[in-house]
Amino acid sequence: KNEVEQSPQNLTAQEGEFITINCSYSVGISALHWLQQHPGGGIVSLFMLSSGKKKHGRLIATINIQEKHSSLHITASHPRDSAVYICAVRFSSGSARQLTFGSGTQLTVLP
């Protein structure tokens, strides 16, 4: 079965800390997405990547295709970064449009 696993499930950090959230998947993929979900809000796409590394502001996403692993890093974390971060992948087999989601990482950044 094609699976996506995220770790940790919950993460509490102090403002200013460097944060890493991990995502691993079971078989080959064509793309990986990192999404952000704020409490009571919708879901926003942060990154879509298929290789290497992408950076947007204080957010950095990396992917290692050989190890089937991706990480989302947040530098100089801030309380407004508190949200659920979700990893989603498009597996190479099956429909290229469909996404399979991890269960999410609840991040709380304390002031």
Place this chain on the structure above:
Amino acid sequence: NAGVTQTPKFQVLKTGQSMTLQCAQDMNHEYMSWYRQDPGMGLRLIHYSVGAGITDQGEVPNGYNVSRSTTEDFPLRLLSAAPSQTSVYFCASSYSSGQGAMGTEAFFGQGTRLTVV
């Protein structure tokens, strides 16, 4: 830019009632989908559409119907609501990428919190 618009944001239904969750996008996306999000689980695909007039089942389609008469709209119908359908529902859309393509960015609606009592 409106993006993906879902209505309503909140809904309470009695068991056995029917209702339609609305989803509209103004980005001319061909691919639209409905997901449900339950505590401790990732989003699960209910139904999806690759274009007007074409729909297909996802991972958890039972109890739900969809139609796609226009590119813009993709409503989700609950024919006879059950407590097991209590969940948060998300509609999403993206450009059509074709089989085997890398895929494109997905845009999500704000979600509909549905409670069935």
